[in-house]
Amino acid sequence: MAVASPEAPRAPTGSQQQQKQQRMQQQQQLQPARNWAPGSWRDFPIVQQPTYPDAAAHDAVLREISTFPPLVFAGECRNLQDRLAAASRGDAFIVQGGDCAEAFDAFNANKIRDFYRVMLQM
Numbered sequence: 001m002a003v004a005s006p007e008a009p010r011a012p013t014g015s016q017q018q019q020k021q022q023r024m025q026q027q028q029q030l031q032p033a034r035n036w037a038p039g040s041w042r043d044f045p046i047v048q049q050p051t052y053p054d055a056a057a058h059d060a061v062l063r064e065i066s067t068f069p070p071l072v073f074a075g076e077c078r079n080l081q082d083r084l085a086a087a088s089r090g091d092a093f094i095v096q097g098g099d100c101a102e103a104f105d106a107f108n109a110n111k112i113r114d115f116y117r118v119m120l121q122m
Contacts (some may be wrong), residue, residue, distance in 0.1 A: 038066070095122050 052058040086092040096118050 004026070095119070 073078070083092060087094050
């Protein structure tokens, strides 16, 4: 009985090394900030930002929502990290869905409920 030997590992190409370096840099950028604060999001570069013509109204909204409870809790974040780790190991898969260009005025409780109902059926 013959047993096939595994292939010898191949040396990574220059392109593969560059991709690996880019992934490592991205992972380093995604590491939790040591000095996280609720306003630390302002330190990140703005890639897509709408123009708000009324700065006073904008600031008033930011002050108001800063008093609201969090939308996502720490335990949910840890659960997500565990599930993403399982997907990265190949033990699970990810289904992502959503509208590409949601308009805030197009949302209400019924539409959100119906959207999640459809997503959960997938």
